[in-house]
Amino acid sequence: MDAPSTFSVIATGQIESALVPDCDNAYLKFQLVAGEDWQLLDGLEEGITQAARCSQGYDQLLVWNFPIDVTYKATNAFGWPQLVVSVYGLDAFGRDVIKGYGCIHLPTCSGRFDMKLRLFKPKSASLMQAFNAWMSGMPAEFADPRFPSYAEGREVTRVESGGVVNVKLNVLTKDMEHFGYSTGAGKDRRANAAIQQL
Amino acid sequence: MAEMHVLGQLLGGSGFQSNNIFCKWGISTGRTWELLEGLEEGQTQLSDAADGEMSIWAHPIDAHYACKGLTGWPKLYFQVWTQDIHGRNDICGYGFCHIPTAPGSYQIDCPTWIPEGSAWQRFSSFFIGGNPRLKVEEVIHTPGDRFRLHTTSTGTVHLDISLLMKDFERNHVHMG
Numbered sequence: 001m002d003a004p005s006t007f008s009v010i011a012t013g014q015i016e017s018a019l020v021p022d023c024d025n026a027y028l029k030f031q032l033v034a035g036e037d038w039q040l041l042d043g044l045e046e047g048i049t050q051a052a053r054c055s056q057g058y059d060q061l062l063v064w065n066f067p068i069d070v071t072y073k074a075t076n077a078f079g080w081p082q083l084v085v086s087v088y089g090l091d092a093f094g095r096d097v098i099k100g101y102g103c104i105h106l107p108t109c110s111g112r113f114d115m116k117l118r119l120f121k122p123k124s125a126s127l128m129q130a131f132n133a134w135m136s137g138m139p140a141e142f143a144d145p146r147f148p149s150y151a152e153g154r155e156v157t158r159v160e161s162g163g164v165v166n167v168k169l170n171v172l173t174k175d176m177e178h179f180g181y182s183t184g185a186g187k188d189r190r191a192n193a194a195i196q197q198l
Numbered sequence: 199m200a201e202m203h204v205l206g207q208l209l210g211g212s213g214f215q216s217n218n219i220f221c222k223w224g225i226s227t228g229r230t231w232e233l234l235e236g237l238e239e240g241q242t243q244l245s246d247a248a249d250g251e252m253s254i255w256a257h258p259i260d261a262h263y264a265c266k267g268l269t270g271w272p273k274l275y276f277q278v279w280t281q282d283i284h285g286r287n288d289i290c291g292y293g294f295c296h297i298p299t300a301p302g303s304y305q306i307d308c309p310t311w312i313p314e315g316s317a318w319q320r321f322s323s324f325f326i327g328g329n330p331r332l333k334v335e336e337v338i339h340t341p342g343d344r345f346r347l348h349t350t351s352t353g354t355v356h357l358d359i360s361l362l363m364k365d366f367e368r369n370h371v372h373m374g
Contacts, residue, residue, distance in 0.1 A: 035260075077203045077362050078235045078262040103256050105205050107303060108360040118210065118254040120245055151258050155220070155241035161210065161254035162247070180365040182373065184302025 013169035035079010043070035095137035213353030228270010
């Protein structure tokens with residue numbers, strides 16, 4: 001059999017839910033951003049969930065259960081795919097108001113992962129702008145929805161943090177060993193690696 | 199020749215003197231390592247958070263290194279800065295951690311410190327701000343003479359790092 005010229009990464013799972021402060025009705029837009037050596041073989045690279053309302057009870061979780069099923073083919077692990085999300089809330093007037101952006105790399109080894117994307121949103125530049133944003137329902141947004149996945153240009157942004165999106169993903173990889181990659185699959189590093197603070 | 203991919207993100211910082219913080223980070227390696235793709239330094243967004251919450255940077259890191267020798271294993275070093283309401287930047291933490299030596303995903307919490315000034319400097323910085331800074335930034339991550347440096351502990355930098363290593367096992371390196 002010929003040696004494989006590409007390796008594949010398959011991610012299946014869901015954007016499960018979110019906890020966003022002061023937000024009880026929201027939808028989420030997501031995009032998968034990968035480098036030039038990556039090609040999407042199957043699945044959708046972007047999508048929008050339904051608009052969900054919080055449960056009445058104590059939990060205050062916004063539940064979407066939106067499926068993610070993607071297969072990537074690549075020749076280089078640089079540019080490993082990132083999942084970028086934007087959560088939009090619906091205010092009392094029915095307008096879409098940005099509540100937060102988040103970003104995370106897809107897991108680099110096979111297994112089942114419970115991931116938490118912490119959200120942040122751009123801050124208004126002045127009190128006046130913040131007031132106008134509140135009145136018009138149009139707070140500051142990033143012009144490029146993929147911006148949270150970029151490392152450059154971040155130093156000029158000012159944001160405030162708040163909210164978390166829960167994503168569960170199952171990952172399979174194929175032919176990475178043939179390329180010589182060791183991914184550390186099968187070894188639970190997370191439990192051992194956190195340095196305990198006294 | 200072996201290669202290593204360092205992926206992940208600088209998740210955020212907590213426990214610093216202020217919640218309005220950003221981080222200047224860099225990766226320092228020995229002479230036998232060469233950066234093939236990606237950035238090995240940067241600066242995160244300035245992020246604010248409520249009291250007790252982590253200030254989220256979510257700054258993606260994707261660096262592709264070629265390794266000709268195991269010495270000088272990459273280290274990630276940080277300088278955490280705060281910006282006050284007047285727009286002045288002040289140092290509020292120095293720290294570093296090594297990139298792990300085995301492939302996999304890690305959640306790393308990195309404690310930080312700042313130089314401690316004299317009693318008079320601490321008194322005046324309480325009123326007008328301004329923490330002492332290091333003149334030579336290599337002190338953060340190099341094992342030099344720190345004997346005369348007095349420091350105070352500050353907050354923690356949280357990282358999510360994933361490592362992929364290529365051809366290390368073919369070169370008889372056991373990673374565990």
